[in-house]
Amino acid sequence: MDTPSEKNDVLAQFQDVQNDIRAACKSSARLKEAVKLLAVSKFHEADRIRPVLKAGHRVFGENRVQEAQGKWPALRTDYPDVELHLIGPLQSNKVKQAVQIFDVIESVDREKLARALAREFQAADKYIPIYIQINTGEEPQKAGVLPKDAADFIDLCQNELGLQVKGLMCIPPVDEESALHFALLSKIAKQNGLEGLSMGMSGDWQTAIALGATVVRLGTAIFGQR
Ligand SMILES: *Cc1c(COP(=O)(O)O)cnc(C)c1O
16 A cells, blocks of 8 residues: 555656646647647556546556556546556457457557457457557567558558557667657658657657657656656
C-alpha cells in the first residue's frame, strides 16, 4: 500500500506534467487538444493509479495483457469511461484477451498479428483502433515494421484486413537523437495519409510534441521510477 504522501506525489507529478504539456504545445504552436497524454501505469499498483483517475484523467497505457487484466477490471468498475492502450508486444495467443481489455492496440508490428486481430475483431464484434509500430532505428532486437516495409504493411492493414489504422508508433533507440526518429515516423505517416503519431516518452516528449506527436506516452514522469 502507498502512503498518502506517495499518492500526493503522483497527483502533483501528474499536474506538473499537464502544465508542462500545455506549455510545450504553446511554444510549438500546437493545440493542446491535439496531443493526447497516455499515462503509462505499467508496474504500478492500482492505488497509485487512482489519484490520476480521481483527477479526471482517463487515458492509460499498459504494456502487458496479463498485468492489465489484473488491475483494470476493478478500476473500470469505478471509472467505466477509461481508455486503455496496449503499448507492449502482443503475442498471437493473447489476442483474444487483449481485445477484451484494451480500447486501442498501439503495437501492431507484424502480419501474423494484424491477421489475428482482424479475425478476433470479427469474432468478438469489437473493432478497436490500432497503431502500427515502426522500428525506425532498424534495431534487430526491437519490434516493429521496418521503414521500407511500412507502406505495404499499412496497405495490408487498411485495405485487405479493414483495420482502423489511427497512426504510427515508435520507440527510438536509446543511444540516438530521438528527433531523427520522430521526424522519420512523421514522414512515413504523411506519405501514407495517416494522422496519428504516438511518440515521445518521459525523456523526450517535448521534442516529440514539437515534431507533431498526437499521443505522448509518459510513465516515469507521472508515476515515478518503476
Ligand atoms: C514504458 C513505456 C513508456 C513510458 O516510458 P517512460 O520513460 O517511463 O515515460 C512509453 N512507451 C512504451 C512503449 C513503454 O513500454
